[in-house]
Amino acid sequence: MARSEAAPALTLIPADDARRIVAETPPVGRERVTIGAALGRVLAEPFKAPADLPGERRAVMDGYAVRGADVRGASAGWPVVLAVAGTVPMGEVFPRGVGTGEAVAIATGGWLPAGADAVVMVEHTVSLDGGARVEISRAVTPGANVVERGEDLARGAAVLPAGRRLRPQDLAMLATFGVTSFDVHRRPRVAVLSTGNELCAPTETPRPGQVRDANQTALGAQVTAAGCDVTYGGIIPDDAYTLRRAITRMLDEHDAIILSGGSSIGTKDVSADALADLEAPGILFHGIDIRPGKPTLFARAGSKPVVGMPGFPTSSLIVFDAFIRPMLWRLGGEAARDPWPARRSARIGREHRSVVGREDYLRVRLVEREGALWADPLPGGSATLSNVVYADGLVRVDAAVPGLAAGDPVDVLLY
Ligand code: AMP
Ligand code: MG
Numbered sequence: 415m416a417r418s419e420a421a422p423a424l425t426l427i428p429a430d431d432a433r434r435i436v437a438e439t440p441p442v443g444r445e446r447v448t449i450g451a452a453l454g455r456v457l458a459e460p461f462k463a464p465a466d467l468p469g470e471r472r473a474v475m476d477g478y479a480v481r482g483a484d485v486r487g488a489s490a491g492w493p494v495v496l497a498v499a500g501t502v503p504m505g506e507v508f509p510r511g512v513g514t515g516e517a518v519a520i521a522t523g524g525w526l527p528a529g530a531d532a533v534v535m536v537e538h539t540v541s542l543d544g545g546a547r548v549e550i551s552r553a554v555t556p557g558a559n560v561v562e563r564g565e566d567l568a569r570g571a572a573v574l575p576a577g578r579r580l581r582p583q584d585l586a587m588l589a590t591f592g593v594t595s596f597d598v599h600r601r602p603r604v605a606v607l608s609t610g611n612e613l614c615a616p617t618e619t620p621r622p623g624q625v626r627d628a629n630q631t632a633l634g635a636q637v638t639a640a641g642c643d644v645t646y647g648g649i650i651p652d653d654a655y656t657l658r659r660a661i662t663r664m665l666d667e668h669d670a671i672i673l674s675g676g677s678s679i680g681t682k683d684v685s686a687d688a689l690a691d692l693e694a695p696g697i698l699f700h701g702i703d704i705r706p707g708k709p710t711l712f713a714r715a716g717s718k719p720v721v722g723m724p725g726f727p728t729s730s731l732i733v734f735d736a737f738i739r740p741m742l743w744r745l746g747g748e749a750a751r752d753p754w755p756a757r758r759s760a761r762i763g764r765e766h767r768s769v770v771g772r773e774d775y776l777r778v779r780l781v782e783r784e785g786a787l788w789a790d791p792l793p794g795g796s797a798t799l800s801n802v803v804y805a806d807g808l809v810r811v812d813a814a815v816p817g818l819a820a821g822d823p824v825d826v827l828l829y
Pocket of ligand 2: 610611675676725
């Protein structure tokens with residue numbers, strides 16, 4: 415099990431354990447929003463249908479409301495002729511019922527007059543005598559072309575669970591019932607900052623030995639895409655005291671802090687020191703058995719996650735998607751959600767050797783070849799940024815899998 419390391423080794427925990435630990439993040443509080451500002455917000459209370467939907471029987475076709483019994487046996491050869499008692503005015507109710515031998519013209523969405531139980535599509539009718547009578551050439555059974563009261567939803571039905579990130583159709587449902595303000599979770603406020611003596615801002619020209627800070631931009635974008643508000647905390651030198659002060663200050667006004675760089679255990683890796691005396695429970699793990707992204711640090715100060723991401727931008731990007739994005743969803747109140755909703759089946763383009771116990775994330779490009787879809791692993795390790803840029807997605811090689819042979823079926827986790 416022991417792997418030889420020059421420096422003292424991180425204590426790696428299995429990826430599954432890391433997922434379990436980050437999933438224990440409690441959600442932020444709630445606030446009230448109006449429906450126009452609710453897209454993408456996370457519902458704090460379950461929503462149950464407050465009434466039947468629709469509230470009345472309605473036509474789902476343009477045509478004539480009839481009593482099904484009156485048109486039984488009607489056909490093109492033997493049409494039935496009914497007296498037209500009038501028209502259901504749109505947005506109003508027909509003032510009387512439909513009697514035997516009668517029909518009432520109706521448009522889609524119109525409330526069915528009392529007595530009628532079906533709608534004959536206008537295509538199966540011919541208006542006679544200037545609209546006074548109608549010839550019906552198709553039989554309809556009761557309920558045809560009609561949506562019954564409560565057919566869409568019965569009053570009390572569970573419609574939207576608490577923890578649902580609201581989609582346009584969810585808002586349509588709330589609007590239908592006149593629910594125009596409701597409680598959602600606050601958007602988590604997340605601070606991102608970079609650590610490293612060698613870093614300069616993207617707006618600066620690096621001196622020899624310097625590199626531009628890419629992670630703050632990347633993490634800020636990922637945090638925003640995960641539905642959180644981001645604060646950019648700047649670049650902090652490799653000094654535990656300075657970093658600790660920056661973190662302590664940010665904890666006051668943020669729900670989570672994500673730093674990158676210095677998360678390993680070299681002499682310039684000060685993140686663990688900086689997090690050492692956070693409020694309990696403090697550091698929950700330091701090192702995950704994954705590639706890339708092994709030196710990932712996760713702590714909680716009270717209920718607030720503090721994450722130390724690996725320094726290489728590619729590692730940070732992948733660890734975020736695999737572990738931190740689901741954590742932020744939970745922080746934002748979202749109930750358990752598939753971390754990789756978009757997947758495609760493909761065959762791996764070449765052999766990949768892994769180690770049992772370690773979870774790997776391959777950057778792959780999707781290519782059609784010989785009538786099949788192939789996931790070709792892109793060259794380069796964690797120090798290579800172009801491979802995540804060229805990648806269409808990731809292939810996760812589970813911890814129990816020793817490797818992949820060329821042509822093995824894989825699930826591509828799409829970007
Ligand atoms: P570290 O995790 O601090 O040992 O950093 C590993 C590598 O990632 C080093 O080559 C760093 O220069 C680089 N690195 C660390 N932070 C950043 C960053 N914010 N942007 C770009 N590269 C970084
Ligand atoms: Mg560093």
